[in-house]
Amino acid sequence: MQDCGMRVTGLCGGIGAGKSTVANLFAEHGAHIIDVDQLGRLVIEPRGRAYQGVIDLFGDGILLADAPSPAPIDRAALASIVFSDPADLARLESVSHPAINAELDECLDAAERDGHGWVVLDMAILVESTLGQNLASGRGYDRVVVVETPEAERVRRLVETRGMDPADAAARIASQTDDATRRAVADVVLANDGDMDALRAAVAAVVPALSSPAEP
Numbered sequence: 001m002q003d004c005g006m007r008v009t010g011l012c013g014g015i016g017a018g019k020s021t022v023a024n025l026f027a028e029h030g031a032h033i034i035d036v037d038q039l040g041r042l043v044i045e046p047r048g049r050a051y052q053g054v055i056d057l058f059g060d061g062i063l064l065a066d067a068p069s070p071a072p073i074d075r076a077a078l079a080s081i082v083f084s085d086p087a088d089l090a091r092l093e094s095v096s097h098p099a100i101n102a103e104l105d106e107c108l109d110a111a112e113r114d115g116h117g118w119v120v121l122d123m124a125i126l127v128e129s130t131l132g133q134n135l136a137s138g139r140g141y142d143r144v145v146v147v148e149t150p151e152a153e154r155v156r157r158l159v160e161t162r163g164m165d166p167a168d169a170a171a172r173i174a175s176q177t178d179d180a181t182r183r184a185v186a187d188v189v190l191a192n193d194g195d196m197d198a199l200r201a202a203v204a205a206v207v208p209a210l211s212s213p214a215e216p
Helices: 019-028 036-042 051-058 075-082 086-113 151-162 166-175 179-185 196-211
Strands: 007-013 032-035 118-122 143-148 188-191
Touching: 007 019, 007 196, 019 032, 019 118, 019 143, 019 196, 032 036, 032 086, 036 086, 036 118, 051 075, 051 086, 075 086, 086 118, 143 179, 143 196, 151 166, 188 196
Parallel strands: 007 118, 007 143, 032 118, 143 188
Antiparallel strands: none
8 A cells, every 4th residue: 555645546447347437527626636557558569668668579560650750650560469369468467567567656646746645546457457556656556446337238338339249348348357357356346338427426435435535
């Protein structure tokens, strides 16, 4: 846990569950949102913390062809490698996750300097990783919020908002950690079945406990 009064909440949920919607609602209540997934993209950009390490692991073939030096990593090419082989995914994470946590620690330092009392880490793979924990500063999230939505509603959203094929959407959901596993680590579970008034009320109800100052 962090050693200051700033509270840090981990927020997760499966694809299509509405995690970003909940993050936006928390922001309306004063939370400072850190997009951990965006940090994952940042660290493999040219000169990013994990850029060279990822190239060392997977070779120059993952770089975009005909791009000026330093060439960006072709994210689609990298994904095709690591998501077809769990061992390769683990190798990538062994380099990228420490880099993400280092970036995250800097973001938390900046949030504290800027006077934010409550930070929410918007992160897809909270359950599957140690992102947001065991940081060099000693910080880490001290509460976990999980957003849940019935699978049929998640499929509908992915089809309507992302143009996904229904079968592909269902396959993406099935490939992720299941709700029961997320629920097992949750301090708060927020149901997001599409009723925004109910979701707003549920978020407002948990904000005081999540945002109140931590003990020094």
